[in-house]
């Protein structure tokens with residue numbers, strides 16, 4: 607039976623220490639914690655921030671848990687609990703808040719069913735976190751870090767803006783109640799000088815639409831263009847038109863954006 611709001615609380619103390627270490631806390635950091643729950647991560651993180659001078663903003667959707675956390679942090683400084691839905695509130699918080707300035711980091715043992723949407727939201731933020739540390743389902747983490755010949759839509763979408771690395775994995779027994787799947791903590795380091803390029807994401811959806819088809823066929827169907835035009839463009843980029851999308855490197859996908867043929871995607 608899936609837990610309400612994905613509530614599987616972390617009980618592995620060494621994992622909590624490792625997550626906090628991965629944040630590489632600095633004096634002026636603002637740490638946004640997603641889904642603090644009962645505070646397994648929140649309390650030690652805040653204690654650390656009190657020592658070095660960073661701040662924590664924790665967003666919790668469950669009103670009962672948020673209320674208990676507010677009571678629990680009464681004697682702490684440097685933390686604010688926001689009652690809300692990270693999927694709706696994160697962009698507003700980042701772009702309109704007076705206390706979120708330039709640099710911030712995101713951390714969370716998140717409900718696994720929001721992973722895709724959250725990654726999408728992060729990718730669309732104009733002011734992205736410099737670092738994101740997330741506990742997610744192990745299989746999803748493995749898909750995110752994949753390279754050719756296991757490239758996939760999720761990997762290409764995340765790797766466009768971040769360098770992903772799996773830091774460590776966890777078993778169901780590290781949580782209470784235990785989830786049905788294994789978990790992994792993934793670090794996403796935001797790349798410097800990335801531009802939000804909607805064409806890139808449109809192109810990805812076209813290329814990976816039918817992963818078992820060739821790159822050429824996916825592009826032909828998605829762009830509604832003559833096969834030979836696409837073939838010539840791909841060959842000029844040294845991309846085998848008959849190869850499958852899983853074999854494309856990030857550099858090759860990026861190189862497609864240098865071709866006019868693939869950047870005018872309004873027809874898709």
Ligand code: SAM
Pocket residue numbers: 611612613614615616617640641642643644645646647665666667668671690691692693714715716717720
């Ligand atoms: N961080 C705690 C821990 O490690 O023990 C709790 C982790 S639990 C997997 C996920 C938490 O996210 C729960 O407290 C849940 O209520 C909260 N949550 C679920 N959906 C949310 C959302 N859309 N926005 C903010 N919090 C959410």
